[in-house]
Amino acid sequence: MTRRLYYEDQYMKDFEATVVDLLEFPDTLGLVLDKTAFYPEGGGQPADTGLIEARKFRFKVTWVKEEGKDIIHLGSMEGRISPGGVVRGIIDWDRRYRLMRMHTAAHLLETAVEKVVGTAIVWGSGINVNDARLDFKARISSEELPKIEEEINALVKMDVPVSARFVEKEEAERILKEYGLELGKQYLALEQLRIVEIKGIRADPCGGTHVSKTGEIGQVKLLGRKSKGAGITRIRFTVVP
Ligand SMILES: [Zn+2]
Structure with a gap:
């Protein structure tokens, strides 16, 4: 091990x-x-x-x-x-640190989309050094993109702490509930989960690496949207610099 x-x-x-x-x-x-x-x-x-x-x-x-x-x-x-x-x-720290910024930004994008569209169920995701994507089970128009970008950058600027810790399943459910979120079915069989909490914004089960404060993300730029059919919209983004 x-x-x-x-x-x-x-x-x-x-x-x-x-x-x-x-x-x-x-x-x-x-x-x-x-x-x-x-x-x-x-x-x-x-x-x-x-x-x-x-x-x-x-x-x-x-x-x-x-x-x-x-x-x-x-x-x-x-x-x-x-x-x-x-x-x-x-x-290779330049690469990894960008991946950390991109990953924390991906979590924030869920909150930003939810604020603008009302719902943000994530259907799939892929994070890379310069280009990440999240697929939402929601119709998101191109007119809504600037608003989403504004929302996510406002969350970044709040510069709140991001913590990651292993907790018992019951504790994970309690933390998520504070944010009005529920533990997905795929996690219910686990005894312990790693929870990434962006203080005051959201908490998610996640095994990835994250920055310790949202301000480290820098600036988020949305690269575009694409309808994937069946009511799924893909949003691509990056972080600058
Ligand atoms: Zn994650």
Whole structure:
């Protein structure tokens, strides 16, 4: 089981760890450590990239995935290392920090859409470094976009704290209820959940990495809308600078 350092400190840019296993796949290598700050793909957020190194060893991390309780760093290597070897991991921080800003912005977009359209059931999502999308089960016209953009940037400017913590299911339900939200059916079988709370605005079950205050998002720019049929509207956005 890999200890998930990104849940202990979302701002951890580098760390020391011990090699547990080196795996060979047909087209790539896999490195398993006892702990890692590299975020594995999940919950609509792509994996981190970066470097894992030691003396005479260099592993370029091109993707990270979760397999059961283990996290596997995928990539290519120079030099050699054995289980037990101590390495240093360095996250590509520019990329990851943008993903954090984009992810927190995605949560805020739900509130902004709800304020303008009245309802904001999210049907799907995809977050990337420069372009994210949320699909809403709602009809949203292009005339409503400037209003939504104004709302989300007002929420950003409030600069409220964003917290992420693991809680028992009952506690999660209680927190969500404070915001008039309900826990989705897919979470009801879980005993513990990670709740991301944007103080005074909303709370959601989420496994992603987030900024600690909404002001860090900067400015949100909506890139457009598209009807996906069946009453679904896709909104694309980015953050600047
Ligand atoms: Zn999320």
